[in-house]
Amino acid sequence: MFLTRKHLSMTKLFAATSILTLGVASAAVAADAPSKADVLTTYANIAEAKYDDSLIAAKALQEAVNALIAEPTDATLNAARAAWIAARVPYQQTEVYRFGNAIVDDWEGKVNAWPLDEGLIDYVDAAYGGPTDENEFAALNVIANPSFELSGETIDASEITPELLGETLHEADGIEANVATGYHAIEFLLWGQDMNGHGSGAGNRPYTDYVQGDDCTGGNCDRRGQYLSAATALLVSDLEWMADQWKEGGEARAALSADEAAGVSAILTGMGSLSYGEQAGERMRLGLMLNDPEEEHDCFSDNTHNSHYYDGLGIQNVYLGSYTRIDGTPVSGASLSDLVIASDPSLDAEMKVKLANTMQALGRLKSTAEAGFAYDQMLERGNEGGELLIMGGVNGLVDQTKTIERIVNTLELDQIDFEGSDSLDNPDAVFQ
Amino acid sequence: MRILAFAVAMTLPFSALAQDRGPILTDTVEGHILPGFANLADATGTLAQAAQANCAAGSPELRAAYHAAFDDWISVSHLRFGPSEVDDRAFALAFWPDTKGFTPKALTDLIAAEDTAVESSKEFAQTSIAGRGFFALEQLLYDPKFADQGSAPYRCALIQAITADIDVNARAMSADWDSYATTLTQPGENNPYRSSDEAMQELYKALVTGLEFTGDTRVGRPMGTFDRPRPNRAEARRSERSLRHVELSLIALRDLAARLSADHFEIAADLDGAFNKAITRAQSLDDPSLAGVATPQGRFRVEALQQSINDIRDIVSTELGPTLGISAGFNSLDGD
Numbered sequence: 001m002f003l004t005r006k007h008l009s010m011t012k013l014f015a016a017t018s019i020l021t022l023g024v025a026s027a028a029v030a031a032d033a034p035s036k037a038d039v040l041t042t043y044a045n046i047a048e049a050k051y052d053d054s055l056i057a058a059k060a061l062q063e064a065v066n067a068l069i070a071e072p073t074d075a076t077l078n079a080a081r082a083a084w085i086a087a088r089v090p091y092q093q094t095e096v097y098r099f100g101n102a103i104v105d106d107w108e109g110k111v112n113a114w115p116l117d118e119g120l121i122d123y124v125d126a127a128y129g130g131p132t133d134e135n136e137f138a139a140l141n142v143i144a145n146p147s148f149e150l151s152g153e154t155i156d157a158s159e160i161t162p163e164l165l166g167e168t169l170h171e172a173d174g175i176e177a178n179v180a181t182g183y184h185a186i187e188f189l190l191w192g193q194d195m196n197g198h199g200s201g202a203g204n205r206p207y208t209d210y211v212q213g214d215d216c217t218g219g220n221c222d223r224r225g226q227y228l229s230a231a232t233a234l235l236v237s238d239l240e241w242m243a244d245q246w247k248e249g250g251e252a253r254a255a256l257s258a259d260e261a262a263g264v265s266a267i268l269t270g271m272g273s274l275s276y277g278e279q280a281g282e283r284m285r286l287g288l289m290l291n292d293p294e295e296e297h298d299c300f301s302d303n304t305h306n307s308h309y310y311d312g313l314g315i316q317n318v319y320l321g322s323y324t325r326i327d328g329t330p331v332s333g334a335s336l337s338d339l340v341i342a343s344d345p346s347l348d349a350e351m352k353v354k355l356a357n358t359m360q361a362l363g364r365l366k367s368t369a370e371a372g373f374a375y376d377q378m379l380e381r382g383n384e385g386g387e388l389l390i391m392g393g394v395n396g397l398v399d400q401t402k403t404i405e406r407i408v409n410t411l412e413l414d415q416i417d418f419e420g421s422d423s424l425d426n427p428d429a430v431f432q
Numbered sequence: 433m434r435i436l437a438f439a440v441a442m443t444l445p446f447s448a449l450a451q452d453r454g455p456i457l458t459d460t461v462e463g464h465i466l467p468g469f470a471n472l473a474d475a476t477g478t479l480a481q482a483a484q485a486n487c488a489a490g491s492p493e494l495r496a497a498y499h500a501a502f503d504d505w506i507s508v509s510h511l512r513f514g515p516s517e518v519d520d521r522a523f524a525l526a527f528w529p530d531t532k533g534f535t536p537k538a539l540t541d542l543i544a545a546e547d548t549a550v551e552s553s554k555e556f557a558q559t560s561i562a563g564r565g566f567f568a569l570e571q572l573l574y575d576p577k578f579a580d581q582g583s584a585p586y587r588c589a590l591i592q593a594i595t596a597d598i599d600v601n602a603r604a605m606s607a608d609w610d611s612y613a614t615t616l617t618q619p620g621e622n623n624p625y626r627s628s629d630e631a632m633q634e635l636y637k638a639l640v641t642g643l644e645f646t647g648d649t650r651v652g653r654p655m656g657t658f659d660r661p662r663p664n665r666a667e668a669r670r671s672e673r674s675l676r677h678v679e680l681s682l683i684a685l686r687d688l689a690a691r692l693s694a695d696h697f698e699i700a701a702d703l704d705g706a707f708n709k710a711i712t713r714a715q716s717l718d719d720p721s722l723a724g725v726a727t728p729q730g731r732f733r734v735e736a737l738q739q740s741i742n743d744i745r746d747i748v749s750t751e752l753g754p755t756l757g758i759s760a761g762f763n764s765l766d767g768d
Contacts, residue, residue: 099766115532132533133664174660177532277766289520289527289561290534382558402624405633405761413759 033342034334036260042321042333043267044253047097048246049323049331050314053090055239057326058232061087061186065232069225072210081190085303088183090326091239092310096318099278100270103245103252109176110166110238114297116179118188120169121227123218125193135175142169142180143223160226162234181234184298189228191300197293198380200372202302265413267336271315272404275358279311280397288390293376302376305362305369308393312362315400316355336407344410351403358396365389451695451757453628457617460635460691466609468508468684469515473606475501476599483595487588489573494591495671498573501598502566502668506677507684510642512764513634514615514624515608521601524557525565528667529653535571538563542590543582550586550593553600567668569594574670632692633758639688640748641763646681647741648765650674654722655734661725672720678737679714682707689744692752699751706747710740 064083068076091112098104119128119139130139140148146158150172157164169180179185192205208217210225218224245252256263287295296304317323321335340348368389369375378386475497482497505525508516516522527535538560542550549555562568572578572591581587616634619625625634649667654674656662666674686707693700714737717724724730753759 134531134533174657272762273766276762277764281764285520285523289523290538291560292534381560401762405759406626406630408759408761409629 034338036264038334039336039339040256040263042335044246044256046323046331049325050090050094051243051246053326054094055243057087057090058236058239062232062236065228069210069229072207074207077207084187084190088306089310092307093314095311096270096274096314099273100266101252107242111182111235113179113182114184116184117177120178121185121188125195135177137172137178143220143227160223160230162230165230166234181231185231187300194300198377200374203300261413268404268408272401275315275397276401280394284390284394287379288387291379291381293379296375302374304375305366309362309366312358316359319355340407347406347410354400354403358400361392361396365393453632456694457631461613461617464688464691465511469606469609472504472508473603475504476602480595480599483592487591495573498569503680506680510638510685514612515605520561521605524561525598525601526567527561527565528567534562535568539568539571543586546586550589553596556593556597564594564597570668570671633761635692636758637761637763639685640760641765642681642685643745644765646678647738650678651738654725661731663723663726666722669721674722675714675717675720679711682711696755699755702747706744710744713737713740
């Protein structure tokens with residue numbers, strides 16, 4: 001049932017009165033409040049589980065990729081694509097950790113950077129164009145070029161290794177769109193460019209792009225296989241590192257418990273920054289306003305609806321302190337929700353309703369996309385149904401951000417500056 | 433402890449608990465917001481008329497009207513809430529930074545297809561924000577690349593459509609602000625702002641976000657790194673308005689800061705001093721498109737300007753916010 005505003009304020013008034021009139025009972029209410037330490041432990045446990053799940057799924061992706069390279073067929077290519085889509089489910093739910101935790105924010109560009117100038121990596125359609133004002137290397141095509149100039153230096157790319165991708169090519173020339181590693185680089189290598197514009201269908205790279213010898217399409221099939229293998233190995237090792245940071249004694253966990261109030265603030269910062277500036281703004285509303293079919297988060301695979309859905313789900317399950325692992329194991333404990341209930345139950349109810357509203361809107365977007373109306377079709381100019389679906393998600397996310405701000409004020413975290421997140425201290429641009 | 437504090441609070445008169453924000457809210461709306469949007473709507477009306485009278489890219493009247501209207505937009509561009517956010521109006525007025533070159537692409541596509549959306553304001557409002565607003569107009573007026581693209585009549589129709597669309601959006605914002613004003617000055621249960629604290633937070637957020645955008649984006653983007661300055665990323669560099677935007681936004685933000693700090697004399701004085709220092713630095717720079725970032729001396733001076741903006745930000749976050757009892761909350765720059 002939807003709680004009306006009046007309903008909420010009545011509850012609040014009642015709670016206040018009870019506290020004042022029942023002196024003894026008020027102690028009981030206080031006892032109900034979980035300690036901040038317990039809330040932070042649950043938050044860290046869920047992070048540990050999500051990154052571990054992401055690692056498990058990335059290893060499955062690696063196996064599938066190895067099978068594709070060893071024996072390229074439609075079946076092995078499709079199996080690798082399915083493994084990539086499955087790997088996104090736990091990973092997207094970790095994104096709520098990004099903006100509140102500097103250690104995650106500093107690292108995440110390696111695994112989930114977007115948008116990318118994919119011409120850096122491999123062949124692209126002629127309509128893609130060449131180098132741009134912003135990026136000289138937008139069409140470098142390292143798969144076709146074993147040697148090239150980068151900032152006055154000759155780079156030996158005769159062998160495509162994880163080191164070459166991670167240390168030389170990624171963000172080459174200081175350009176963020178030079179994405180050489182992570183999920184979206186792998187996505188491009190599995191699907192290729194989506195040439196359907198606003199029409200139906202995703203990228204359609206043939207398996208023969210990985211066939212060695214005369215049947216190779218797209219050229220340089222050996223180097224393409226090397227690239228895919230290196231990028232996947234790098235994804236696995238990067239996720240391994242992050243999963244370790246959340247284990248008992250890990251750095252991410254330690255940073256959280258150093259200052260409990262700052263730790264709780266980090267939870268809310270992650271929820272609010274992902275909801276508002278990142279997801280509602282950059283990832284959803286901007287693409288809609290630009291009507292560009294490539295302005296979607298998973299543009300090669302047409303998996304954007306899932307990316308948005310699991311981002312939203314991650315925000316909700318962090319608030320509720322309850323996550324279900326990819327093998328079905330529940331991970332739960334004292335939650336931020338419990339903490340809010342202890343000081344303002346009506347505000348907790350408001351938060352829960354808004355998170356549920358967002359999930360309903362994102363669920364509508366997901367189910368419609370799964371029924372065949374893809375996200376890039378929704379972005380088309382003048383497509384009213386698509387606009388309604390996307391704006392439903394945007395409005396839900398914007399609305400829930402207001403309540404997250406109220407929680408910050410209610411928990412008296414307001415004088416803790418939202419710092420410690422690179423993205424807050426150094427936003428290179430509104431939409432980047 | 434919390435419960436004790438709460439019980440004590442209940443026994444105190446309300447005014448001792450909360451700051452009376454009413455006068456500041458009213459003053460900011462009436463003295464800062466409403467006049468700003470009214471000026472913008474006047475200037476965009478003149479701009480649309482100028483384009484109707486003479487749509488040639490080199491027309492001095494059209495260019496003058498473009499500069500005047502853009503000035504008025506920059507002076508309210510930090511007020512990104514309420515009427516500015518309805519129907520993507522603010523985005524459609526000013527899509528920047530354009531990290532992927534959407535604006536030239538959108539314009540090229542419209543011109544190549546001779547898209548008939550230019551014939552109807554409703555249709556044109558459906559097109560990509562990248563091909564609308566001041567930054568699209570700037571490229572048509574000042575970028576030689578567009579001087580002979582497509583046919584002259586179509587370019588003319590496109591310039592007229594863009595200026596008319598700017599005017600429609602600016603007038604809609606101004607008109608809506610007349611009624612949205614009370615939303616901000618009379619917060620309540622059935623209002624986006626539930627309390628005067630929330631209304632105040634909106635204004636404080638506008639100040640914080642405006643300073644962040646001017647310091648990190650308007651100044652920071654062309655700076656790039658010492659080894660790799662990016663002069664081509666300066667805002668509106670084609671019409672040499674980059675530095676002017678920094679100066680105009682600081683002047684507007686100084687006015688907002690003065691109103692928000694009106695009850696706190698010392699902070700108001702600190703802020704005024706810091707703003708004046710930054711504005712003086714901007715005015716003495718003599719580098720309209722910030723192209724100087726490409727030279728070591730030029731970069732040094734732009735860096736000094738950025739530092740003086742960061743000094744203002746420090747006062748706002750460490751003195752003004754805590755004194756007002758307001759946090760910055762979340763803003764659109766929070767993404768990456």
